[in-house]
Amino acid sequence: MPLLAPHVAQVPASGIRRIHELALRLDGVIGLAIGEPDVPVAPHILAEGSAAWLEDDTDYTPNGGILPLREAVREKLHRRNGIDVDLEQIWVTNGATQALHLAMSLTLGPGDEVLLPDPGYTTFAMNAQMLHAVAVPYPLRPDAAFLPDLGELERLVGERTRLLVINSPSNPLGAVFPPEVVAALLDFAARHDLWVLSDEVYEEFTYGSPHTSVAALDRDGRVFSAFSVSKTYALTGARVGYLVTPPGFATELRIYQEAIISCVNTPAQRAAVAAIRGDQEHVGRAAAHYRENLAAATALLDERGIRYLEPTGAFYLWIDVSHASEGDVAGWAERFLLEQRVSVAPGSAFGRTGEGWIRVCAAASRDDLLEGLSRLPAPAPA
Incomplete structure (x- = not known):
């Protein structure tokens, strides 16, 4: 039987999905x-998606997405992110996951290096391997409040480096990079003439630290930005994201979109228009729910003496369980699931720097969240 391509075996599996x-x-x-x-999807979003199906609005759309959605995104980028773009810079994608892959496909060739946050979203490294590129993690360390170290980045950058990936608000850290860091x-x-890919999927969920869009500071057209309706509007299964590019890539993107997905399904795009242009009160309620969950969770962790990173964005808690995991947090998370019936994401799934930590999703019922955290082992008293 023929063998698969050699690089396939090098693509890392998802430690989150395993759990x-x-x-x-x-x-x-x-x-x-x-x-x-x-949280539930707002009724006006569901109604528009349902109407599209009932009207049999199921034909192909342009590769870049339906015009009303691209126009809604352009207005939102100006209003919310301080980014002014032409419609040809907005490409509707199959979730932000495809937006990330599309941007990396355009900027990385075989053997090129990409600087990735560590801990960082697992898809970053997976994409690099799938594209025959080389993932070069830049550590985000506890002693630096998990913020990037510019000196370390300077040591890691090389002749083959082509792309820098930034993720704020961060998955898995629940951290927001201050404007000066961005x-x-x-x-x-x-300075190093790199492309930048900014993952801003959790832009609407920040707590005391404002979100800064990288492209809003871009003056020479090097930033690609990935956004999504998945988390903001609780539309994870609808699979609608969008990639915002520097000027001048319309020809290449039209070709790439046609080859990869052709287009995103029409009912989901119509639902996304309703989400972006409709009332946003439900987004504020979701943010308040996550913020309150995080406050209750951190109060419980404080009471139990368990260390964590103070969350300033997204809806995750980054928790230190090194006192119990004995240098193998992936194995510990599996045992914790089997013994305590609580699933958490092992920090090592997000990179080597995540060893000893876990990611907990606070977008859950308050009772479930607090019960799950109550089953974590607390460190021995000093």
Whole structure:
């Protein structure tokens, strides 16, 4: 039988999915491993998507997306992100996951290096391997409040480096990079003539730290930005994201979109228009729900003496369990699931720097979240 391409075996598996799929085979599990919003979709969004199906609005759309959605995104980018673009810079994608892959496909060739946050979203490294590129993690360390170290980035950048990935608000950290850090990262990219890919999927969920869009500071057209309606509007299964590009890539993107997905399904695009242009009060309620959950969770962790990173964005808690995991947090998370019936994402799934930590999703019922955290082992008294 023919063999698969050699690079296939090098693509890292998802340590999050491993835990999640094991949890699905068990009874009575409190699920805190997957980033799934627990709030309902607003009725006006569901109504528009349903209307599209009932009207049989199911034909192909332009590769870049339906015009009303691209126009809605352009207005939102101006209003919310401080980014002014032409419609040809907006490309509707199959979730932000495809937006990330599309941007990396355009900027990375075989053997090219990409600087990735560590801990960072697992798809970053997976994409690099699938594209025959080389993932070069830049550590985000506890002693630096998990913020990038520019000196370390300077040591890691090389002749083959082509792309810098930035993720704020961060998955898995629940951290928001201050504006001065974002500006410094962009300056670093300019000094080394790098492309920048900014993952801003959790832009609407920040707590005391304002979100800064990298492209709003871009003055020389090097930033690609990935956004999504998945988390903001609890539309994870609709699979609608969008990639915002520097000027001048319409020809290439039209070709790439046609080859990869052709287009995103029409009913989902219509639902996304309703989401972006409609009333946003439900987004504010979701943000308040996540903020209140995080406050209750951190109060419980404080009471139990368990260390964590103070969350300033997204809906995740980054928790230190090194006192219990004995240098193998992936194995510990699996045992914790089997013994305590709580699923959490092992930090090592997000990179080497995540060893000893776990990611907990706070987009859950308050009772489930607090019960799950109450089952974590507390460190021994000093």
